[in-house]
Amino acid sequence: MKTSIPRQLICLLLPLAVLAGCASSVPAQKAQFTPYQQVQGARQIRVLKSTEIVLDTAYKRLIPENSTWKLSGTLPQGDVYRAEKTIFTIEGRQVHEAYLVLSGNSLVGFYLPGESNFSPLSPPLTLNFESVKHD
Amino acid sequence: MIKSFSLIGSVVLTAALMTGCASGPKYAEVAKSIPTLQADQGRVYFFRSASMFGAAIQPDIRLNNEVVGTSQPGGFFYLDRPAGQYVAATSTETEKTLSFVLDAGETKYVRTSPSFGVIAGRMVPTLETPEAAQKELPELSYTGKPAAAAAK
Numbered sequence: 001m002k003t004s005i006p007r008q009l010i011c012l013l014l015p016l017a018v019l020a021g022c023a024s025s026v027p028a029q030k031a032q033f034t035p036y037q038q039v040q041g042a043r044q045i046r047v048l049k050s051t052e053i054v055l056d057t058a059y060k061r062l063i064p065e066n067s068t069w070k071l072s073g074t075l076p077q078g079d080v081y082r083a084e085k086t087i088f089t090i091e092g093r094q095v096h097e098a099y100l101v102l103s104g105n106s107l108v109g110f111y112l113p114g115e116s117n118f119s120p121l122s123p124p125l126t127l128n129f130e131s132v133k134h135d
Numbered sequence: 136m137i138k139s140f141s142l143i144g145s146v147v148l149t150a151a152l153m154t155g156c157a158s159g160p161k162y163a164e165v166a167k168s169i170p171t172l173q174a175d176q177g178r179v180y181f182f183r184s185a186s187m188f189g190a191a192i193q194p195d196i197r198l199n200n201e202v203v204g205t206s207q208p209g210g211f212f213y214l215d216r217p218a219g220q221y222v223a224a225t226s227t228e229t230e231k232t233l234s235f236v237l238d239a240g241e242t243k244y245v246r247t248s249p250s251f252g253v254i255a256g257r258m259v260p261t262l263e264t265p266e267a268a269q270k271e272l273p274e275l276s277y278t279g280k281p282a283a284a285a286a287k
Contacts, residue, residue: 095231095234095262
C-alpha cells in the first residue's frame with residue numbers, strides 16, 4: 001500500500017508536467033512576408049468543411065465551417081489569410097496568433113504575425129474552401 | 136495523507152478567499168470614460184473571469200517586458216499602444232507567452248486564466264474573440280489606472 005502512493009503520485013504528476021510546462025515549442029522559421037497592399041476588395045475565402053488540425057506540439061485547433069479569411073499577404077510558401085471577425089492561435093510551449101498559409105487548396109502552415117515567423121504544418125492538410133470575393 | 140490534503144485544501148481556500156476578487160468599478164461605469172482610440176494606436180483589453188479557481192494566483196502582467204497590470208479574478212483593464220508586434224506574459228512559475236500583432240484602430244482581448252503546473256500555479260494568456268470578451272466584460276471590475284492614464 002505504501003509503495004502504491006508514489007506511483008499514483010507519478011501517474012498524476014506526469015501528465016500534468018506534459019500539459020503544463022513540457023510542451024514542445026511551435027516550429028518556426030523567419031518569414032519573408034509581403035503584405036497585401038490593397039485595403040479594399042481583398043480576396044476572401046469561406047471554409048466549407050470544418051477542419052481539425054493536430055499540431056506537432058499535440059495541441060489541436062479547429063478551423064470552423066463557414067469561417068471567413070481575408071488575404072493579408074504572401075510568403076514564398078503560399079498566400080496568407082487572416083481570420084475575419086474572430087481570432088486564431090496556435091499553441092505549443094507558447095501561444096501565437098496565427099494566419100493560415102495556403103498553397104492551392106493545401107494548408108501548408110501558419111504565419112505568426114506577432115513575431116514575423118512561418119510555422120510549417122507537417123504534413124500539409126487539404127482545406128475545403130470557396131472564394132467569396134475577388135478584386 | 137487525507138489530513139495533509141485537507142490541510143493543503145484549507146490553506147489554499149483561505150488564501151483564495153483572503154485575496155479575493157477585483158473590486159473596482161464595473162465595466163458599465165468605466166465605459167463612458169474610455170477615450171476614442173487615436174488613429175495610430177490599437178487597444179488591448181486584459182481580463183480574467185471571476186472564478187475562484189486559482190484565485191490566489193495574481194501575478195503581474197507584462198506587455199513587451201513592461202509591467203502593465205495585475206491578473207486579478209473578476210478584473211479587467213485596457214491599454215492603448217502603437218500598432219506593432221506584442222508579447223504578453225505573466226510572472227509565474229513557468230511562463231507561457233502570447234504573441235500577437237496589433238493594428239491601428241484594432242482592439243484585441245487577452246484573457247488570463249489559471250493553470251496548475253507541477254510545483255505551483257501559473258497564468259496563461261490567450262487571445263479571446265471580441266464576441267466572447269464583450270459578453271464577459273460587463274461582469275468585471277476595472278483594475279487599471281484612471282482611464283486617461285491608460286493611453287500611452
